[in-house]
Amino acid sequence: GIQVEQSPPDLILQEGANSTLRCNFSDSVNNLQWFHQNPWGQLINLFYIPSGTKQNGRLSATTVATERYSLLYISSSQTTDSGVYFCAGGGAQKLVFGQGTRLTINP
Amino acid sequence: NAGVTQTPKFRILKIGQSMTLQCTQDMNHNYMYWYRQDPGMGLKLIYYSVGAGITDKGEVPNGYNVSRSTTEDFPLRLELAAPSQTSVYFCASSYFGRTGGSYEQYFGPGTRLTVT
Numbered sequence: 001g002i003q004v005e006q007s008p009p010d011l012i013l014q015e016g017a018n019s020t021l022r023c024n025f026s027d028s029v030n031n032l033q034w035f036h037q038n039p040w041g042q043l044i045n046l047f048y049i050p051s052g053t054k055q056n057g058r059l060s061a062t063t064v065a066t067e068r069y070s071l072l073y074i075s076s077s078q079t080t081d082s083g084v085y086f087c088a089g090g091g092a093q094k095l096v097f098g099q100g101t102r103l104t105i106n107p
Numbered sequence: 108n109a110g111v112t113q114t115p116k117f118r119i120l121k122i123g124q125s126m127t128l129q130c131t132q133d134m135n136h137n138y139m140y141w142y143r144q145d146p147g148m149g150l151k152l153i154y155y156s157v158g159a160g161i162t163d164k165g166e167v168p169n170g171y172n173v174s175r176s177t178t179e180d181f182p183l184r185l186e187l188a189a190p191s192q193t194s195v196y197f198c199a200s201s202y203f204g205r206t207g208g209s210y211e212q213y214f215g216p217g218t219r220l221t222v223t
């Protein structure tokens with residue numbers, strides 16, 4: 001089955017810094033989603049992005065489907081951005097999650 | 108819309124006990140899913156359903172059962188709880204069909220289960 005790898009596993013930044021999180025997947029996908037899991041465990045949908053580029057405020061994402069990777073950009077980080085970021089890829093029936101990137105934003 | 112709701116939020120079970128985790132969605136989604144998340148890990152698919160009366164196994168189905176009698180509800184049953192089933196359980200739903208939709212999945216708040 002499909003495999004999803006995320007990098008880096010951990011990232012510690014100062015407030016105001018920018019960051020890039022990467023997701024590689026082993027096969028073509030019809031579904032590619034980015035999630036933020038906050039410190040309370042809630043999964044928040046960030047982007048549904050099987051291809052192309054999307055932006056939402058300080059966050060943006062790009063998926064290059066032909067090269068099987070996706071990037072999540074966070075600009076001007078805030079302490080509330082802390083948590084674990086997951087990407088997940090697959091199709092209608094099955095979504096495979098990566099191991100996550102733990103982001104810590106220090107004030 | 109409430110979206111995807113799950114009950115209970117927390118539960119402690121003794122080894123060998125049984126329980127049902129409830130999941131309901133009010134978005135008229137045809138696809139529903141159960142995942143589990145172990146500490147420090149990503150989510151893994153347990154079971155999924157593409158419509159009422161149709162279910163199939165995911166990556167880690169052993170020790171669990173599901174049913175889907177209505178579009179809205181997708182309960183997950185643990186028959187003989189084991190410590191290895193200590194985890195956080197997430198339910199999700201999505202819509203895809205001939206009239207449109209996408210594969211995007213929407214998640215509930217999770218149920219934290221401890222088996223001792």
